[in-house]
Amino acid sequence: MSEYPSPRMLKSFITQIRGERGNLVVLTGAGISAESGIPTFRGREGYWVVGSREYQPQEMATHAMFRKNPEAVWAWYLYRRDVCSRAEPNPGHDAVVALEDLYGERFRLVTQNVDGLHLRAGNTRKRTYQIHGNINFARCDDIGCNQRVRLLPEGLGMGRLKGSMLTVDEYACLQCPECGGWTRPHILWFDECYDDHNFYYDSSITAAASASVLLVVGTSGATSLPMYVGGLAAEKGALIIDVNPKPNPFSRLAESTGGLFIRGKGSTVLPSIVDQISHV
Ligand code: NAD
Numbered sequence: 001m002s003e004y005p006s007p008r009m010l011k012s013f014i015t016q017i018r019g020e021r022g023n024l025v026v027l028t029g030a031g032i033s034a035e036s037g038i039p040t041f042r043g044r045e046g047y048w049v050v051g052s053r054e055y056q057p058q059e060m061a062t063h064a065m066f067r068k069n070p071e072a073v074w075a076w077y078l079y080r081r082d083v084c085s086r087a088e089p090n091p092g093h094d095a096v097v098a099l100e101d102l103y104g105e106r107f108r109l110v111t112q113n114v115d116g117l118h119l120r121a122g123n124t125r126k127r128t129y130q131i132h133g134n135i136n137f138a139r140c141d142d143i144g145c146n147q148r149v150r151l152l153p154e155g156l157g158m159g160r161l162k163g164s165m166l167t168v169d170e171y172a173c174l175q176c177p178e179c180g181g182w183t184r185p186h187i188l189w190f191d192e193c194y195d196d197h198n199f200y201y202d203s204s205i206t207a208a209a210s211a212s213v214l215l216v217v218g219t220s221g222a223t224s225l226p227m228y229v230g231g232l233a234a235e236k237g238a239l240i241i242d243v244n245p246k247p248n249p250f251s252r253l254a255e256s257t258g259g260l261f262i263r264g265k266g267s268t269v270l271p272s273i274v275d276q277i278s279h280v
Helices: 007-017 063-068 070-084 091-106 118-119 167-175 200-208 224-235 249-256 268-280
Strands: 023-028 046-048 053-055 107-111 128-130 133-140 183-187 211-217 239-245 262-263
Touching: 023 091, 023 200, 023 224, 046 070, 063 070, 070 167, 070 183, 070 224, 091 107, 091 118, 091 268, 107 200, 128 200, 133 224, 200 211, 200 224, 211 224, 211 268, 224 239, 224 249, 239 249, 239 268, 249 262
Parallel strands: 023 107, 023 211, 107 128, 211 239, 239 262
Antiparallel strands: 046 053, 133 183
């Protein structure tokens, strides 16, 4: 374990993908956006009060909760969207853009983040798989409705206070223009299943299976597809590198398969990796 990439690690990294046909897959979680000021799900900031009860994100981010209380779930998402839209990409995001620039078609980004910061930093839509959705989009909650995924209006919900309920205008904006029912955030909730059409399930697996290097940043490995991506990439012989201030299932996977756990923050470790790769 080290704070910065060792020469040995970089040599493996470069041997695996540079000047050859090897593919680089970067897998990111909430930790890469933590330094942009977007809380992860693991702290006090994650809680949300509805009535007199505190709910955890794992309870709020469910279709069951949305069916029971769509106003409360939307109020939570609009608040979080406001936090995300005020945040700026940090040097960790910029480094991931630099990696896409370096490896082009051999690069894929699989992100659990719904904040859209990777796209705002400059990663391309084509090579970015937002496997848990994007907080800036909504779709009709009725799967029989023809309405497509749509971008939420820019100012919707901006400047709202934590815990405040929906305004009449926000309520109206969140009804489906096609059928008049509720739209819902374009997010994969904890009680829902992955698919490829909306959430890049098969695309992520294909990328993992052909990865020469899997670079994991800022995820605790609490959800199933990222863990599968890690396990599959390792099984197919990819070099696993995990960047995280804390040990986690990916750091254990990296260390048990001859890869590397770099103990540190995305915003410092990733630029250092890019810098060294670019100068080799
Ligand atoms: P998580 O909250 O479970 O874990 C965050 C991980 O990031 C931890 O392992 C932590 O040690 C690490 N970390 C903290 N600061 C870091 C830093 N500066 N650099 C690198 N790593 C750092 O997050 P998760 O594994 O992504 O899973 C939570 C779920 O919550 C995901 O489904 C995700 O969609 C959602 N979520 C997304 C956002 C976002 O879009 N920014 C924010 C919160 C939660």
